[in-house]
Amino acid sequence: MKPRTLTVLGATGTVGRSTLEVARLHADRLSVRALTANRDAAGLFELCRAHSPAVAVLADEVAARELRERLQAARLTVEVRSGAGALAEVAADADLVMSSIVGAAGLMPTLAAVRAGRRVLIANKEPLVMAGRVLLAEAQRSGATLIPIDSEHNAIFQCLPRGFRCGTADPGVRKVVLTASGGPFRDTPLADLERVTPAQAVRHPNWVMGPKISVDSATMMNKGLELIEAQLLFGLPGDSIEVVLHPESVIHSLVEYADGSMLAHLGQPDMRVPIAHALAHPERWESGVSGLKLAELGRLNFQPVDLRRFPALGLARDALRAGGILPNVLNAANEVAVEAFLNGRIAFTRIADAIARTVEAAGAARLPGDDSLEAVLEVDAWARRAASAQLEGRRAAHA
Numbered sequence: 253m254k255p256r257t258l259t260v261l262g263a264t265g266t267v268g269r270s271t272l273e274v275a276r277l278h279a280d281r282l283s284v285r286a287l288t289a290n291r292d293a294a295g296l297f298e299l300c301r302a303h304s305p306a307v308a309v310l311a312d313e314v315a316a317r318e319l320r321e322r323l324q325a326a327r328l329t330v331e332v333r334s335g336a337g338a339l340a341e342v343a344a345d346a347d348l349v350m351s352s353i354v355g356a357a358g359l360m361p362t363l364a365a366v367r368a369g370r371r372v373l374i375a376n377k378e379p380l381v382m383a384g385r386v387l388l389a390e391a392q393r394s395g396a397t398l399i400p401i402d403s404e405h406n407a408i409f410q411c412l413p414r415g416f417r418c419g420t421a422d423p424g425v426r427k428v429v430l431t432a433s434g435g436p437f438r439d440t441p442l443a444d445l446e447r448v449t450p451a452q453a454v455r456h457p458n459w460v461m462g463p464k465i466s467v468d469s470a471t472m473m474n475k476g477l478e479l480i481e482a483q484l485l486f487g488l489p490g491d492s493i494e495v496v497l498h499p500e501s502v503i504h505s506l507v508e509y510a511d512g513s514m515l516a517h518l519g520q521p522d523m524r525v526p527i528a529h530a531l532a533h534p535e536r537w538e539s540g541v542s543g544l545k546l547a548e549l550g551r552l553n554f555q556p557v558d559l560r561r562f563p564a565l566g567l568a569r570d571a572l573r574a575g576g577i578l579p580n581v582l583n584a585a586n587e588v589a590v591e592a593f594l595n596g597r598i599a600f601t602r603i604a605d606a607i608a609r610t611v612e613a614a615g616a617a618r619l620p621g622d623d624s625l626e627a628v629l630e631v632d633a634w635a636r637r638a639a640s641a642q643l644e645g646r647r648a649a650h651a
């Protein structure tokens with residue numbers, strides 16, 4: 253059989269690289285069509301050397317020039333393109349598209365893949381949170397297949413009946429349970445959270461991930477975004493999605509059915525597992541990851557989440573309940589606040605505070621509430637401005 257083509261958006265990131273590791277094990281089934289990144293010309297060059305895509309795209313034009321020079325010097329024939337238009341073009345032009353850009357920057361290329369009716373492997377959760385209804389409506393129109401890559405959502409997808417399509421609801425499901433490790437600050441004294449550093453925040457106990465999602469895991473906004481993602485993908489009311497702390501990250505999530513049965517998905521905390529599942533679906537392929545040694549694990553632990561420690565999760569739950577534009581506002585404010593924290597401009601505890609104030613301000617602002625892409629982009633831009641102004645104002649007040 254002819255290999256299917258694969259495009260990896262965000263190839264230089266942790267999910268992108270894991271995707272290419274799995275794809276390399278299946279070179280007879282998958283041919284890499286395009287690889288993309290933002291600015292990392294050196295990283296993308298090495299990936300071009302290893303995976304020989306037909307096209308490489310860098311969002312940044314200067315970085316694209318550097319990549320072209322490196323490829324020429326190494327006598328590698330890869331077409332190099334740059335800019336947002338090129339990202340969307342390659343996203344629409346492969347059988348399988350891994351959406352693994354970080355943040356809202358992934359919205360337009362993911363949308364292009366969905367509109368083109370591709371199988372879209374969704375790691376990049378932020379576009380779903382900001383524009384979930386737009387993406388699901390487009391998928392319905394184009395026939396695109398969405399498969400979640402987030403380990404929790406992929407676990408749920410695997411526990412749902414065969415043939416389940418994301419964006420629909422299974423009537424037999426009573427609820428889903430998302431597991432959360434609690435991140436690096438699960439046991440840090442509350443009074444010390446004010447002083448934790450970006451370096452501490454990105455040191456996740458169980459997973460190796462990019463800086464933004466690592467901070468989101470530390471605040472547990474990541475679980476909040478996942479709540480919203482789960483509601484969209486699995487067609488459940490927000491109150492039917494539970495979050496439980498599970499420090500070992502062995503059970504990746506569970507589905508509870510109407511008859512009281514609970515199905516769980518277990519595996520190593522390694523993104524190659526959900527990635528291989530989604531690439532192979534409905535078959536099963538080698539991922540390069542071993543199974544678990546249950547007797548060595550001994551026991552698994554579960555605890556409720558303390559919202560005093562993780563206020564961001566409470567904010568996300570409120571936004572999910574309120575619906576409308578608030579998940580989009582929450583997401584944009586979070587991106588602005590996380591960047592400010594990573595750049596050393598604000599304390600860790602200010603992240604949730606900035607989000608709460610921006611969401612509150614959205615209530616008083618005149619913002620479009622319809623489900624159009626234009627409205628989504630307008631709200632996103634407003635929330636970024638509002639969050640930045642809020643952070644600047646507070647900094648000025650302290651100065």
Ligand code: NDP
Nearest residue numbers: 262264265266267289290291292353354357375376461462
């Ligand atoms: P990384 O930070 O490791 O990688 C991000 C990728 O996106 C890089 O290739 C980066 O390119 C590219 N990128 C960043 N900004 C832009 C932009 N403006 N335009 C185009 N490309 C851009 O992120 P992760 O791999 O950790 O996460 C990716 C997504 O997957 C996130 O949405 C995250 O929430 C989700 N996810 C990640 C998991 C994980 O284990 N890491 C698990 C589940 C979900 P460059 O290198 O040039 O900056």
